[in-house]
Amino acid sequence: MDFLNPVINGFAVVLEPSNLLYCLIGVVIGMLIGVLPGLGPAATIAILLPLTYNVEPVTAIIMLAGIFYGAQYGGTITSVLLRLPGEASSVVTVFDGYQMAKQGKAGTALGLASIGSFIGGTASIIGLTFLAPVVASFALDFGPAEYSALALLGILLVATISNGAKTKALIAAAVGLLLATVGRDIFTGESRFTFGNLELADGIDFVPIAMGIFGLGEILYNLEERHRAAKAPSKVTNVWPSRTDLKQASGAIARGSVLGFFLGILPGGGATIASMASYAMEKKRAKQPERFGKGAPEGVAGPETANNAAATSSFIPLLTLGIPANATMALMFGALLIQGVTPGPQLVEQDPELFWGVVNSMYIGNILLLIMSLPLVGIFVKILRVRAAILAPVTALITLLGAYTINNSMFDVTLVVVFGIVGYLMKKFGFEPGPLVLAFVLGSLLESSLRRSLLVFGGDPTGFFTRPISATLLIVFVLVAVLPGIRSMLAKGTTAPSEQPITTKIKEKV
Amino acid sequence: MMHFPSRRTVIGAASAVTLLALTACGNVAGGSSDSSKYPNGPISLTVGQAAGGSTDLIARAISEGASKTLGAPMPVVNKPGANGALATKEVAGKPADGQNLLLVTASLITITPLAVTADEAVNIDDLDIIAGLSQDDYVLVASKASGFNSIKDLTGAGRNITFGTTGVGTGSQLAQTVLFKQAGVKGTDVPFDSGKPALTAVLGNQVEVSTIQLGEAMPQIKAGKVAPLLVFSEERNSFLPDVPTAKESGYDVPVAQYRAVAAPKGTPKDVKDKLLAAIQETFKSDSYKEFNKKNMLTPKEISGEEVVTQWKDYAAKYKALVEKYDISLSGTK
Numbered sequence: 001m002d003f004l005n006p007v008i009n010g011f012a013v014v015l016e017p018s019n020l021l022y023c024l025i026g027v028v029i030g031m032l033i034g035v036l037p038g039l040g041p042a043a044t045i046a047i048l049l050p051l052t053y054n055v056e057p058v059t060a061i062i063m064l065a066g067i068f069y070g071a072q073y074g075g076t077i078t079s080v081l082l083r084l085p086g087e088a089s090s091v092v093t094v095f096d097g098y099q100m101a102k103q104g105k106a107g108t109a110l111g112l113a114s115i116g117s118f119i120g121g122t123a124s125i126i127g128l129t130f131l132a133p134v135v136a137s138f139a140l141d142f143g144p145a146e147y148s149a150l151a152l153l154g155i156l157l158v159a160t161i162s163n164g165a166k167t168k169a170l171i172a173a174a175v176g177l178l179l180a181t182v183g184r185d186i187f188t189g190e191s192r193f194t195f196g197n198l199e200l201a202d203g204i205d206f207v208p209i210a211m212g213i214f215g216l217g218e219i220l221y222n223l224e225e226r227h228r229a230a231k232a233p234s235k236v237t238n239v240w241p242s243r244t245d246l247k248q249a250s251g252a253i254a255r256g257s258v259l260g261f262f263l264g265i266l267p268g269g270g271a272t273i274a275s276m277a278s279y280a281m282e283k284k285r286a287k288q289p290e291r292f293g294k295g296a297p298e299g300v301a302g303p304e305t306a307n308n309a310a311a312t313s314s315f316i317p318l319l320t321l322g323i324p325a326n327a328t329m330a331l332m333f334g335a336l337l338i339q340g341v342t343p344g345p346q347l348v349e350q351d352p353e354l355f356w357g358v359v360n361s362m363y364i365g366n367i368l369l370l371i372m373s374l375p376l377v378g379i380f381v382k383i384l385r386v387r388a389a390i391l392a393p394v395t396a397l398i399t400l401l402g403a404y405t406i407n408n409s410m411f412d413v414t415l416v417v418v419f420g421i422v423g424y425l426m427k428k429f430g431f432e433p434g435p436l437v438l439a440f441v442l443g444s445l446l447e448s449s450l451r452r453s454l455l456v457f458g459g460d461p462t463g464f465f466t467r468p469i470s471a472t473l474l475i476v477f478v479l480v481a482v483l484p485g486i487r488s489m490l491a492k493g494t495t496a497p498s499e500q501p502i503t504t505k506i507k508e509k510v
Numbered sequence: 511m512m513h514f515p516s517r518r519t520v521i522g523a524a525s526a527v528t529l530l531a532l533t534a535c536g537n538v539a540g541g542s543s544d545s546s547k548y549p550n551g552p553i554s555l556t557v558g559q560a561a562g563g564s565t566d567l568i569a570r571a572i573s574e575g576a577s578k579t580l581g582a583p584m585p586v587v588n589k590p591g592a593n594g595a596l597a598t599k600e601v602a603g604k605p606a607d608g609q610n611l612l613l614v615t616a617s618l619i620t621i622t623p624l625a626v627t628a629d630e631a632v633n634i635d636d637l638d639i640i641a642g643l644s645q646d647d648y649v650l651v652a653s654k655a656s657g658f659n660s661i662k663d664l665t666g667a668g669r670n671i672t673f674g675t676t677g678v679g680t681g682s683q684l685a686q687t688v689l690f691k692q693a694g695v696k697g698t699d700v701p702f703d704s705g706k707p708a709l710t711a712v713l714g715n716q717v718e719v720s721t722i723q724l725g726e727a728m729p730q731i732k733a734g735k736v737a738p739l740l741v742f743s744e745e746r747n748s749f750l751p752d753v754p755t756a757k758e759s760g761y762d763v764p765v766a767q768y769r770a771v772a773a774p775k776g777t778p779k780d781v782k783d784k785l786l787a788a789i790q791e792t793f794k795s796d797s798y799k800e801f802n803k804k805n806m807l808t809p810k811e812i813s814g815e816e817v818v819t820q821w822k823d824y825a826a827k828y829k830a831l832v833e834k835y836d837i838s839l840s841g842t843k
Contacts, residue, residue, distance in 0.1 A: 143716035144700075184592055187701055188840045189625040189678045198599060201592045201630070340560055346710055448703070455700045456672055456716060 007129060010356025014364050019062050022055065023361060026066020027368045028376070034074020035380045036391060039218055040088075041311075042434075044071035045331045046214040047395065049207055049338075050402035057339040058354060062361035064335050068328070069365040072311055073117060073373055076304060077380055080109045089271035089307040092279040096292060096299030103295050110377055111241045112297055113304040116253045118370040120309030123257040124264065125362050128316050132348055132359070135320035138469070139345035144452035145464050147322075149473035151446035154323045155439050156480055168431045173439035179204055180443030187451055199411045206334040208403055208415035209440060213433045214327070215399040216416055217423020219392050224428075240374070245297045252282050252302035260309025264325075265317060271310040271326070278306035312362060319343050319358065323442070327434035330441045548608055548781050549582040555611045555771075556587045556601050558594025558618070563704065564646060564725055564805060565594075568769055569613040571801045572643070575792025580784070584611075593679055594618045595632050602636040606774040608781035612637065616768035617681045620825040624832055625679030625839035634821060637772040639814035640782055641789045644807040646767040647724045647743045648685055649750065651709070651736040656718040661739045661759050664719065665693045672698045674708040674720035679839055682708070682721040684828060685742045685756075685765040691835040692761045712736050723767060724749060725806040742766060749806045763831070764824075768810060770817045786814075 013019065029051070033044045048067050052060035079090045080097035093113065100109040142150075155173060182193045183203025194200040241249070256278045263274040282302040283292045292299050314325040315332075322344030324330040336343050341354060348355045383391075403416040426433050457463030465471045555573050559565040569586045577584035589597040594615055601612040614637065623631035652658035656671075664671065673690070675683035678701050690697040702708040705722040712720045713735055724747060730736045731750070738753045742765040746755055756763050771789060773782065792798050793811050802809055812820075832839065 140710070140714035143711065143714055184626075186678060186703065190840070191627075191630070198592075198596055198630075201596060202590065340563075342706075350706075452700055452702070455698055458670070458698065 006352040006356050007360070009353060010360040013058055013353060013357045014062060014360045019059050019361075020364065020368075022059050022063040023066040023364050023368055024372070026063040026068075027070040027365060027372050030067035030070020030072075031074045031077075031373065031376065031380060032070075032383070033395070034071030035077050035383055036074075036395060039071075039215075039222075039395070040075055040328075041068060041071040042210075042328045042331055043214040043218045044074065045328065045335065046207075046210045047399050047402060049211065049331070049335055050405045052335065053338065053405065057341060058357040058361075060339050061336065061341070061354075061358050062364065064332065065358070065361040065365040066368060068311075068332070069117075069121070069308075069362075069369045070372075072308060073114060073369055074380070076113045076117070077110060077377065078384065080106055080113070080300070081381060082384060089275045089311070090304070091272075092275050092303045093300055095279070096294070096296050099293065099295035100297070100300065105295065107377070108241045108245055108297065109300045111374060112245065112249050112301045114370055114373045115241070115246075116249070116256060116301040116305035117308035118366050119253050120257045120260050120305035120307075121312045121366045122363065124261045124309045124312035124315075125359060125366070127261050127313060128319070128359055128362075131316060132320050132355070135316075136345055136348035139349055141469055142321075142345045143467075144449045144456060145467050145470040146473065147449035148446060148453050149464065149470040149477065150321060150323055151442045151449060153473055153477045153480070154325075154442050155446065156477060165430065169435045172426065172431050172433070173435040176436040176439030176441075177443040177446075179209070179436075180440050180447065186448060199409075203444070204415065205412065206330075206437075206441060207338070208412045209419050210331055210334060210437055211399055211403050212416040212419025212421075213423035213426070213437060214331070216396060216420025217427060217433065219396050219399070220420060220424040221427045223388065223392055241297070249297045249301035251285075252278070252298040253305045255281060255285075256302045256305030257309045260306035261313045263306070264310030264313030271307040271314065274310035275303035275307040278302040315359075315362070319347065319355065320345060322445075324438060327437055330434075330438050333441060548784055549580050550607075550609065552583045552585055553577075553580065553609050553611060554587050555584050555613060556589055556597045557613050558589060558592075558597030558615070560588055560590045560704075564723060564807075565613060565615055565769060567801075567805060568643060568807070571798055572613070572771065572789060572792055575795055575798055576785070576788040579788035579791045592626075592630065593622045593677070595622065595626075595630060598632045598637070601772070602774055604774050606638075606776040606778075608773055608777050608785060610774065611640070611785070612772045614639075614770050614772045616766075616770075616821050616824065617679070619821050620828055621681055621684050621765075621839075622679040623825070624684070624828060634818060636775055638775055638777045638782060639817045640771045640773055640785050641814060642810050642812035642817040643769045643771065644802060645743070645810040646769070646807055647741050647747045647750075648681055648721050648765055648767070649724050649727050649731075649741050649747075649753065650686070650689070650719060650721045650739045651712055651727050651731065652719045652739055653712045653715040653717075653736060655715040658719065658739060659737050661693075661754070664739060665695055667695070670696045670698060671719065672700055672717040674711045674717040675699060675701050676705045676708050676722060677701050677703060681742075681765045681767055683839055684832075685763055686719075686721050687837050687839070688763040688831050688835060689742075689756060689761050691837060692763065709736070728806055747806075748808065764827075768817070768821070770814070782814075 029048060030044055033039055033047055034041065045064065045067055052063050055063065075085060075090045076093055079085045079093040080101050083094050083098045085091045085094055097109045097113070100106060182200055184191055184201050191201065259278050259281065260274040263277060264271060279299060279302060282298045283289050286292065286296070286298065311328070314329050317323045317325045318329045318333060322342065324333045333343060341347070341351070400413055400416060403413050404410070423433055453463065454461070464474060555569050557566050557569045566586065566588060573584035573586050589600060595618060598612060598614060598618065601610050604610040618632050619634045652664065658664045673686050675686060677683065683699065683701065686697070687699060700717050702711060705726040708720040709722050709726055709730060711717045713730060719739070721742070727736065727738070728749070731738050738750060740754050740756050740759055741747050741750060742756050742763060744755065744757060744764045746753070771785070773785070793809070
């Protein structure tokens with residue numbers, strides 16, 4: 001078990017008291033912002049990113065892991081208490097979670113969700129621990145050609161598997177690609193779309209875009225929803241689920257872990273699909289399916305386990321291939337880049353301490369979440385009672401302040417405001433912001449890798465098919481692009497799939 | 511009554527976050543012109559490269575030593591962009607009171623102007639150079655699969671060779687394009703974003719050779735995973751004594767990366783003297799010497815005036831070289 005040595009060394013780093021403290025702060029602040037209605041993990045990370053700038057890379061990443069898990073759980077709290085899912089992946093939690101809350105069992109629902117999240121997340125981290133070295137062994141075979149194919153596949157998957165309308169997703173992705181071309185051409189030194197502005201010579205920074213579109217855009221959009229779905233209960237008691245509840249939910253947690261792990265590896269919103277699949281599975285397996293929608297504990301435990309397992313396993317493509325699978329991962333990608341860490345096949349080899357530091361900080365983040373979420377639920381409930389008129393300006397101020405601290409630059413603040421308006425308009429007109437941000441991240445990777453490969457191949461594009469990994473990836477690309485068309489041709493006349501009602505509900509809520 | 515404490519808790523928590531964000535920004539207070547009080551608050555040392563690279567590490571080593579002597583914190587501010595031009599232009603435009611310093615690299619002055627338009631290039635006369643720091647040598651390494659073990663293997667291969675560079679307008683690109691022209695070898699220039707990916711590309715034989723900085727290449731050279739063919743410095747490098755220089759092999763292409771600390775033009779002399787004294791104090795410390803050794807840096811602790819003359823000489827030489835061999839660094843050959 002030689003490869004376990006760096007894993008254990010990674011733990012030594014993570015368990016340093018100061019790192020634990022940062023993780024704790026991350027979890028608490030992550031929950032604090034994540035619990036604000038409408039702000040999911042992506043928005044929370046975007047808003048809080050500047051907090052991690054001036055800390056050591058490993059510590060910063062540990063804090064980010066804490067923020068990530070805190071934000072993830074924050075969405076669950078609002079789902080259960082307010083019937084307001086913080087993000088698409090906790091939509092199904094609403095069905096039974098809110099019913100449980102109405103029956104006075106809000107504490108039980110939240111407790112089950114956090115225990116389930118912990119188990120699901122941990123299962124995925126263990127999977128990541130064993131899978132990463134396998135992918136890393138191919139690291140050196142990943143050249144420009146492989147990265148071009150991977151980026152191409154990533155953009156396609158992101159644009160096609162997202163929740164909204166496909167055409168709109170493709171339009172958003174195209175805008176993202178266009179934004180990625182701004183700045184000095186790294187092959188010729190030529191300025192592109194900079195309009196003589198030296199601030200743009202380096203291209204548009206990812207962070208202001210993310211903070212604008214996810215942070216400010218979400219805040220603005222939420223202001224439109226003047227009505228509150230429900231009033232938060234002033235007190236949440238009995239956070240520890242009873243033995244019978246646990247027994248009832250244990251099967252759902254186990255199945256959710258496995259389901260979430262595998263669905264999370266797929267690019268394009270793995271956590272959402274995982275939570276829905278888990279809910280459907282539990283309902284099908286149950287002896288009395290009519291209990292679902294009326295406060296069945298499995299209906300909360302299963303999806304919450306699955307979405308956390310999936311959210312965690314979506315770190316696998318990010319950390320091993322350098323390809324973010326969804327918008328939240330794109331933000332983590334940006335956060336790691338700021339810390340001077342380029343996620344990719346080489347990371348495990350070149351910087352084992354950092355890699356395992358990242359992975360192990362997730363264990364710690366999960367454990368801290370379990371410890372902190374139960375006692376703190378009462379405090380977060382109180383936050384939900386604050387009027388939006390007070391909360392929204394405070395959050396917006398924090399966002400703009402954070403944007404300024406990136407480079408002490410007003411230009412960045414302007415960018416955040418501009419992209420905040422863009423994000424707001426996108427949401428209003430039904431465009432998913434995810435494809436734009438992901439295409440922006442993958443766009444520069446695609447362009448530089450493609451041009452680099454063509455230089456290496458002497459300008460001959462058939463070179464992509466002479467290398468096994470890039471050829472395989474391109475074949476998968478063609479399959480993914482063509483398959484939906486073929487399938488819809490074959491399925492002509494058959495009825496719509498059963499998950500249809502759930503997807504429409506998501507569109508309404510998110 | 512229930513509402514009051516809860517709301518206050520929230521506003522308190524929110525302002526705690528705001529405070530946290532405020533403290534993170536480390537804003538520098540505007541300095542007064544009274545130089546006897548120097549340093550007046552923190553001195554920012556801007557680096558035109560991302561955190562973690564060799565330039566950044568050098569800046570951090572200098573800041574650690576000099577801040578002790580000066581008795582003021584010296585935060586390193588990374589402002590990557592355009593090979594460091596963005597950072598340089600920004601610092602050059604700051605008040606000349608010594609509160610804003612720059613870690614400037616020679617390639618930005620001597621090589622980058624050959625690749626970009628005149629108004630994007632940086633002029634060394636916009637800065638006051640405080641002190642030269644060190645020399646960082648470039649080494650040409652070959653992949654195992656290329657079969658090259660000496661420069662003769664490369665020049666005698668008789669085919670087109672792909673070479674990785676650390677970017678457009680860098681020493682890595684200049685050194686290799688000139689070398690290939692002088693040796694009469696056909697090559698394809700493949701630019702990467704920095705040294706690390708250029709080295710990885712050689713390790714995976716995505717390109718056959720690359721020229722990168724010694725500190726970055728050394729672990730892989732020692733592990734026998736890449737073969738060092740030559741160094742581009744004028745004399746052999748003490749960390750790699752068995753590898754010939756380009757000059758010995760018959761090529762006239764002396765390229766190395768040099769770094770210096772600079773301040774905006776017109777900084778008062780007593781401020782510059784104070785800074786120079788603090789930097790020289792750092793040079794003497796064991797920890798800084800150890801840092802240089804660990805990162806394969808050769809000390810080149812020369813005065814600001816010497817830096818200016820030497821860098822201008824190199825700029826003139828490189829300009830003559832690219833004109834002589836009709837080389838365009840911007841890939842549009």
